[in-house]
Amino acid sequence: MTKYSEQVILVTGSSAGIGRILTEYFLEGGAKVLGFSRNSFSLPSENYHHYICDITDLASVQENFKQIRADAHHLTALINNAGALSVFSSLLMPPKAAQEMINTNFLGSFLVTQECAKMMSRKKFGRIIGISSMAEILEPIGDAVYSASKAAATSFTNSLAKELAPHGITCNTLAITHLATSMSEKINADVLQKVIEDLPLPRSATIEDITNVIDFYLSSQSSGITGQFIALGGLHK
Amino acid sequence: MSSAQDFVYEAIDVVNDDPSIEIKIEKNPNFLLLDQASIIDSLTLVNLFVGIESLIEERLGKTISIVNEESFESDQYPFKNIGNLISYIQKLLKQ
DSSP states (O other), X not given: XXXXXXXXXXXXXXXXXXXXXXXXXXXXXXXXXXXXXXXXXXXXXXXXXXXXXXXXXXXXXXXXXXXXXHXXXXXXXXXXXXXXXXXXXXXXXXXXXXXXXXXXXXXXXXXXXXXXXHHHHHHTOEEEEEEEETHXXXXXXXXXXXXXXXXXXXXXXXXXHHHHGGGTEEEEEEEEOOOOSTTGGGSOHHHHHHHHHTSSSOSOOOHHHHHHHHHHHHSGGXXXXXXXXXXXXXXXX | OOXXXXXXXXXXXXXXXXXXXXXXXXXXXXXXXXXXXXXXOHHHHHHHHHHHHHHHHHHHOOOOOSSSHHHHHOSSOTTSBHHHHHHHHHHHHHO
């Protein structure tokens, strides 16, 4: 029996970046993984099931959850990972880009979590993890809307932790520092380097840093851990 | 074919079977749900709604969302009591 052999984990944004890293990590651990992304995607594993879902679109989310239930999947965990990032001065930020970030980083998490929590509540068990960013804490120039959208998602997760505790569902957040992904390539390299140098722990995150916290949150022994926010890099709120 | 009342009453049985639910829901059209004088808690109410949605999807293959924009615009507040809820579910099933 492997670490995650009893788990069915939904990962949003599973086709790229941290979502893909976590998806492959869970599959290696023996989990069944349900992946959401806007595009078709596959992995060479019979335990990976992909759903083309625009998490910002209520109809798309509801339709995909209907399919998940029809496929007789139950869910033990949700990783709210899908994210959108546009780096602009606030005065120059195109409203459409701002809307996209808020819709993906906050509203999308809300829509997916709502459906997940309904399924989890029937089993009286669930683990919901929000993937946030150091931007939520550092609030850097150029990231005003991104930081705000991530902070909104964290606040939502914290409040949800109270609401879902009686259902046996825990809700926690992991704020990641820099990890080289397609999303982080959008940030100016010099600016990013300076941010990393100023961290209490001045280095980029490793995959092990991330999976270590994820393992902790998902552990069966973590039933008393909810409404928590762990940040990498020595940061705290 | 099950009626709206059948779905609601079956979901009530499932919710009431949960030993952690302290105050049981009565199969009585006048039993208050979302009302100032209601005696049940929000967890019980959520479990009831989720249970009804699940039963309808399982039996009829129809997906409904009990709480939606329409539910707050209705003249007869659908969540006031069991009777109103049954009428509202009936309406959703016809859509």
